[in-house]
Amino acid sequence: MMAEPVKLIGCFGSPVVHRAEVALRLKGVPYELITEDLNNKSELLLRHNPVHRKVPVLLHGDRPAICESLVIVEYVDEAFDGPLLMPADPLACAAARFWASFLDKECRESMWMSLWTDGEAQAASARETKANLTLIESQLPDGKRFFGGDAIGYLDIALGAIAHWMGVFEEMAGVQLLNEEEHPALCRWAREYTADEVVRQCLPDRDRVIAALMPRKELYISIANAMAAQR
Known part of the structure; x- marks a missing residue:
C-alpha cells in the first residue's frame, strides 16, 4: 500500500520550519517542501492556516492540516514509525x-x-x-x-x-x-x-x-x- 503523501508548507531560513523538517527526517518520512513567499502568501497557505496565516503547516494525505511547529513535531512523532522524539516517561x-x-x-x-x-x-x-x-x-x-x-x-x-x-x-x-x-x-x-x-x-x-x-x-x-x- 502506497504511503499517503506528506507536504510541508514552509519558507527559507525559518527556525520553526526547521523544527518540522528535522522531525520528519529523524523519523525517516519522505516529504515535499513547499516554499512560501511570506510577502505574497499563497492561497494554499491561507486555506490551510486561516487562523495565523503562518508557516509551517503539515499536510498528511487528506487529513486536516496541522499547524504550529511544536504541534507538528508531536504529530510526526505519534503518526509515523521511527525513533521516538518524545521521552517515554x-x-x-x-x-x-x-x-x-x-x-x-x-x-x-x-x-x-x-x-x-x-x-x-x-x-x-x-x-x-x-x-x-x-x-x-x-x-x-x-x-x-x-x-x-x-x-x-x-x-x-x-x-x-x-x-x-x-x-x-x-x-x-x-x-x-x-x-x-x-x-x-x-x-x-x-x-x-x-x-x-x-x-x-x-x-x-x-x-x-x-x-x-x-x-x-x-x-x-x-x-x-x-x-x-x-x-
Whole structure:
C-alpha cells in the first residue's frame, strides 16, 4: 500500500520550519517542501492556516492540516514509525514540553530586546536572556550529548534556534549573548546539534540567512523598541 503523501508548507531560513523538517527526517518520512513567499502568501497557505496565516503547516494525505511547529513535531512523532522524539516517561515528557514552551513564550521577548534595543533596555534584557539560557542549560543531562540523551529528541528540536539562528542574529546585531565562558555546556550542545548529519540536511546556509534577513533589520529594531516601550 502506497504511503499517503506528506507536504510541508514552509519558507527559507525559518527556525520553526526547521523544527518540522528535522522531525520528519529523524523519523525517516519522505516529504515535499513547499516554499512560501511570506510577502505574497499563497492561497494554499491561507486555506490551510486561516487562523495565523503562518508557516509551517503539515499536510498528511487528506487529513486536516496541522499547524504550529511544536504541534507538528508531536504529530510526526505519534503518526509515523521511527525513533521516538518524545521521552517515554510521562514526567520527562511534561518537562520537555515545559522547557519548549519556556523558550517560545518566556524567552523570546527578552532575546529580541537584547539584540535590537540599546542602552539600559538592552542591558537589562541581556541579563534576563543570559539567566534564561542558564536555566535552559541546566536541563542538559550530565554526560549526555543532547537534551534527549544520547540522541536528538523533542527538546533539542524545540531549542534548535539557539544552536543556529542565535549566532546569525548576534552577528547582525553586533551583540553576543551565548558564549563559552558563561554557557560552556550549551555551546557544546549547539555544536553537537548542528554537526548532526540529519540536522545538517535541513540547516539553511548561514550567509544566505543573513543576506535574506538583513533588509529587515530596521523592522526588527522598531519591533524591539515597541516591546521596550510597553514594559
